[in-house]
Amino acid sequence: QQQVKQSPQSLIVQKGGISIINCAYENTAFDYFPWYQQFPGKGPALLIAIRPDVSEKKEGRFTISFNKSAKQFSLHIMDSQPGDSATYFCAATLNTDKLIFGTGTRLQVFP
Amino acid sequence: DTAVSQTPKYLVTQMGNDKSIKCEQNLGHDTMYWYKQDSKKFLKIMFSYNNKELIINETVPNRFSPKSPDKAHLNLHINSLELGDSAVYFCASSQAPSEQYFGPGTRLTVT
Numbered sequence: 001q002q003q004v005k006q007s008p009q010s011l012i013v014q015k016g017g018i019s020i021i022n023c024a025y026e027n028t029a030f031d032y033f034p035w036y037q038q039f040p041g042k043g044p045a046l047l048i049a050i051r052p053d054v055s056e057k058k059e060g061r062f063t064i065s066f067n068k069s070a071k072q073f074s075l076h077i078m079d080s081q082p083g084d085s086a087t088y089f090c091a092a093t094l095n096t097d098k099l100i101f102g103t104g105t106r107l108q109v110f111p
Numbered sequence: 112d113t114a115v116s117q118t119p120k121y122l123v124t125q126m127g128n129d130k131s132i133k134c135e136q137n138l139g140h141d142t143m144y145w146y147k148q149d150s151k152k153f154l155k156i157m158f159s160y161n162n163k164e165l166i167i168n169e170t171v172p173n174r175f176s177p178k179s180p181d182k183a184h185l186n187l188h189i190n191s192l193e194l195g196d197s198a199v200y201f202c203a204s205s206q207a208p209s210e211q212y213f214g215p216g217t218r219l220t221v222t
Contacts (some may be wrong), residue, residue: 032209041124043115043153043213087152095208098167101154 002027003093006102013109019077021105023090026071030092034074034099035064038087047088048075080109114138115214117202123196123220124192132187132217142166144187144211145177146201154201160185189219197221 006053007026013019022095023033034049050057050073057064063076090102115136124130136143144167145157158178159167166195174190185202205211 023179037150041215043203043216045213046210049209089154098156098159098208099211104152104154106152 002094002100004090004100004102006090006105008105009103010106011108013080013107014040015080015082015109015111017080017109019075019080019107019109020083021075021088021107022072023074023092024070024072025092027092028071029095030094030100032093033064033066033073034091034093035062036089036091036101038089038104039084044089077107080107082109082111085109115202115204115212117200117214117217120215121216121218121220123222125222126192126194128192129188130192130219131189132200132202132219134185134187134214136202136204136212136214138204138206138212139202140204140206140212141182142203142205142208143179143182144203145185145187146203146213148199148201148216150198155166158185158187174185192219194221 035046035047037043037047048059048062050066061078066073085108088105089097118133137171142161144159148154158172158177162182165177176188179185199216201216202214203211
């Protein structure tokens with residue numbers, strides 16, 4: 001019940017395309033849903049986050065869509081760029097206690 | 112100035128040895144964490160300290176012992192290293208669990 005399932009495991013997108021990463025959870029007690037971005041050889045960094053009472057949040061080319069009834073949320077990267085190539089992790093917090101990470105999606109954007 | 116720093120960045124050692132990884136944060140955060148990232152990129156929390164007090168202790172072998180001399184430092188000592196301990200270890204800090212700042216990681220290789 002404390003898992004966050006993430007798909008796909010890897011994603012290849014052409015420059016200018018839309019990258020979509022999906023996550024699903026079971027525990028309705030999760031109260032915050034951040035996305036982290038990790039470049040090779042670096043630590044994860046907070047990218048964007050959403051609370052469950054909001055259906056969408058947009059920051060630049062990055063958008064989180066949240067479907068509370070389906071217990072799913074997704075990250076959309078518009079106009080994907082080669083510099084977006086990284087591993088993306090969805091996550092959830094439980095009672096603001098700790099972060100539970102998804103399994104990660106390796107995104108490759110080709111010119 | 113680096114927000115969360117870890118030393119060393121690389122650590123190669125033999126089975127059975129004892130080693131330590133150090134972490135320091137200059138963000139003034141109250142909470143610090145240790146994560147293990149395996150070869151499949153899966154991120155798993157190991158420990159969390161809030162103001163020098165242990166608050167999260169996941170199912171981690173007793174060979175792993177964290178120590179927080181003050182709220183800006185969290186070290187990880189590993190006894191009797193095993194092949195399965197090979198991974199990247201990340202330190203992180205936060206003021207809220209949902210927004211964590213990660214260090215650059217320590218790649219531990221046990222031979």
